[in-house]
Amino acid sequence: MNVLLEPFAYEFFRNGMIASVIVGAICGYVGVYVVLRRMSYIGHGLAHALFGGAVLSTIVGVNFFIGAGVWALVNAVLIHLISHRRLVGADAAIGVVTTSSFALGVAVVSTYRRFTLDFEAALFGNLLGITATDLWVIALTSTAVAFVMIVIRHQLLFSTFDPEVAPVYGISTNRTELIFILLLAVTVVASTRILGVTLVSAAVVIPPVIGRYLTQRFQTLLVITPVIGAVCAATGMYLSYFIDISSGAMIVLTFALVFFVVGGRRWLRGSR
Amino acid sequence: MLSDRVQLDAPRNEPVTTQKHTDRVHHVHGRLHGHRHAEGREWSERGRPIVELVDVSSGYRQTLGIADVNLKLWPAQFLAVVGPNGGGKTTLLRTILGHIRPRQGRVMVHGTAAGGSALGAVGYVPQLEQIDLSFPITVEEVVLLGLSRQRRWFRGTSAGERDRAHEILERLNILELRQRQIRELSGGQQQAAFIARALLGEPELILLDEPTSGLDIRSRDEVVHFLHEINHSGVAILITSHDLNWVAAHLPWVVCLNRHVIAEGDPQEVFTPAVLGETYKGEMVVLQHGDMIMVGERPHSPNGR
Numbered sequence: 001m002n003v004l005l006e007p008f009a010y011e012f013f014r015n016g017m018i019a020s021v022i023v024g025a026i027c028g029y030v031g032v033y034v035v036l037r038r039m040s041y042i043g044h045g046l047a048h049a050l051f052g053g054a055v056l057s058t059i060v061g062v063n064f065f066i067g068a069g070v071w072a073l074v075n076a077v078l079i080h081l082i083s084h085r086r087l088v089g090a091d092a093a094i095g096v097v098t099t100s101s102f103a104l105g106v107a108v109v110s111t112y113r114r115f116t117l118d119f120e121a122a123l124f125g126n127l128l129g130i131t132a133t134d135l136w137v138i139a140l141t142s143t144a145v146a147f148v149m150i151v152i153r154h155q156l157l158f159s160t161f162d163p164e165v166a167p168v169y170g171i172s173t174n175r176t177e178l179i180f181i182l183l184l185a186v187t188v189v190a191s192t193r194i195l196g197v198t199l200v201s202a203a204v205v206i207p208p209v210i211g212r213y214l215t216q217r218f219q220t221l222l223v224i225t226p227v228i229g230a231v232c233a234a235t236g237m238y239l240s241y242f243i244d245i246s247s248g249a250m251i252v253l254t255f256a257l258v259f260f261v262v263g264g265r266r267w268l269r270g271s272r
Numbered sequence: 273m274l275s276d277r278v279q280l281d282a283p284r285n286e287p288v289t290t291q292k293h294t295d296r297v298h299h300v301h302g303r304l305h306g307h308r309h310a311e312g313r314e315w316s317e318r319g320r321p322i323v324e325l326v327d328v329s330s331g332y333r334q335t336l337g338i339a340d341v342n343l344k345l346w347p348a349q350f351l352a353v354v355g356p357n358g359g360g361k362t363t364l365l366r367t368i369l370g371h372i373r374p375r376q377g378r379v380m381v382h383g384t385a386a387g388g389s390a391l392g393a394v395g396y397v398p399q400l401e402q403i404d405l406s407f408p409i410t411v412e413e414v415v416l417l418g419l420s421r422q423r424r425w426f427r428g429t430s431a432g433e434r435d436r437a438h439e440i441l442e443r444l445n446i447l448e449l450r451q452r453q454i455r456e457l458s459g460g461q462q463q464a465a466f467i468a469r470a471l472l473g474e475p476e477l478i479l480l481d482e483p484t485s486g487l488d489i490r491s492r493d494e495v496v497h498f499l500h501e502i503n504h505s506g507v508a509i510l511i512t513s514h515d516l517n518w519v520a521a522h523l524p525w526v527v528c529l530n531r532h533v534i535a536e537g538d539p540q541e542v543f544t545p546a547v548l549g550e551t552y553k554g555e556m557v558v559l560q561h562g563d564m565i566m567v568g569e570r571p572h573s574p575n576g577r
Contacts, residue, residue, distance in 0.1 A: 162398070162403055217408060
């Protein structure tokens, strides 16, 4: 029994565990709309774009959350504006903005090689290096994101389900989409410290897909997806202590395992 | 051999062409300024129209979807707009909704410019094909979206609002399906759910884009039944349709649109080979049997004759 509780004796583990539960839950909640809006690529792209901001904030000496946060918001607005000009599709707009931003980060890294370790943390996360301050920032930003999403839940639902008709009922789909992409950017920034830019999109996309396998009701989906995200993240974090695998990778592998188990069960039932 | 308009029964009046608005507009029997009868429903052309388009030209980017369109829709009127693909039917609806700003002319809804507050009295039902029907949402949730104008911040749905939604669902015969996923319903029932959403806002006008598109005969029959019932309660309805025979059989007033308004009037009078030929830019055959008319294309001869 002591062996099982051993990791909780360490503060770094407790911080990491709390952070991963919060991030798993908020990514899952935001992810419901990301998946239903078919915006998975935006979550992936925004996370990659963040790398440029993370690198620049390290070099300039600005706090990661502020530097990367501003960078992510600028990228989110750019993606929104380009895709709404309708000159190019949203996928192409994301491709242009996020790969440019990522390439900028890579270019800076190749110039300032002494920052390699920090950049590895930006790429793959550093769950075990979460400080109490990081934990507060993650908790407050996640609460703020959840609060705003609950306030605009009617607008989000209508503009996600039927964007053409929503304006007839006084809902600005354009404004709702901009608010949502900014909330997604904030979520990605809060989660990157834990999962890194390369893995964060998994936390946004996989739990809602698992949720869709388990329920066909939207309101239920909104409740179970954050629970799935939090439980999988906690499980992954816990297992990483014993298996000695990178925590971020273990969390994503746990998401993937649950996805294949639940999806496989559904497939077997359907094929019978 | 079929003539252009095959008379299977009594002779019919030919359309009257007027020179109003543009040279191309046929005003069949003109507009009677008084009362019109439509399957038992009357509408008045006195007072203020719900929708009024005056010399409206509108479209997306460089393309002009509609040009020089003049149209009035009166309270409790039931009107269909027919025309070819790309003829401007959807552009017309979106212009009335204020989604597209007209390049020329003015669009008035309830006496104010289209869009914004004018939309309070308008319900809109889009084409089913444009909706992601795999979305995990129940019929009741779809209908309650119709309260979005009133639902702000943390306000949920009151018991009274839910009861009203249930009343409408009962009226449209889908109350027992309210907890079912929208994708589990037949096409006609799905259309009824979206009509119920539009009705929940208590509109004076409902716009429907191709409400019978992709539906089988039974579902189309259900839809026309719903629409007539709604119209009988005093709600004006404007639909777009490709289904000329459905329009001819069920609707009292039709506008033929191909960028311009080609003709307007009772389908019995408007659906002539000349008007439909000009609307669809092709040869059309119109068969008549009593009050029933059937529209078809002229079959191509194998040797091109």
